[in-house]
Amino acid sequence: MKSTGIVRRLDELGRITLPIELRRTLGVGERDSLEIFVDGDKIVLTKYEPADIFTGEKNELYDFCGKKVSKDSIIQMAKIAGVIE
Incomplete structure (x- = not known):
């Protein structure tokens, strides 16, 4: 320092x-x-600096219910939910 x-x-x-x-x-x-x-x-x-609540990622963040979620996390959750493959 x-x-x-x-x-x-x-x-x-x-x-x-x-x-x-x-x-x-x-x-x-x-x-x-x-x-x-x-x-x-x-x-x-x-x-x-706000970060994804799941991964700590700081790129491509979206606000969902007052929390920050990255595009990658949204895609992963959509896959888990069977919305996309």
């Missing part, structure tokens, strides 16, 4: 502010969703 040299303190509600330079560099805009991961003793933030 590359150090930015930027240090921020948590406020009384446990929040931090991401500097505008980082947000611009990483393409994170106002109200964008960030995903939070833990890697050992590190907290990792990544810009959230």
Whole structure:
């Protein structure tokens, strides 16, 4: 990992502010969703990208009942259901 040299303190509600330079560099805009991961003793933030609920695939996504499903998953389910061969 590359150090930015930027240090921020948590406020009384446990929040931090991401500097505008980082947000611009990483393409994170106002109200964008960030995903939070833990890697050992590190907290990792990544810009959230929706993915297929079954496979995690991020290509050709369709919204179904508020969930993201890829074209490949839809085809596989259609085969299982006997709709297509």
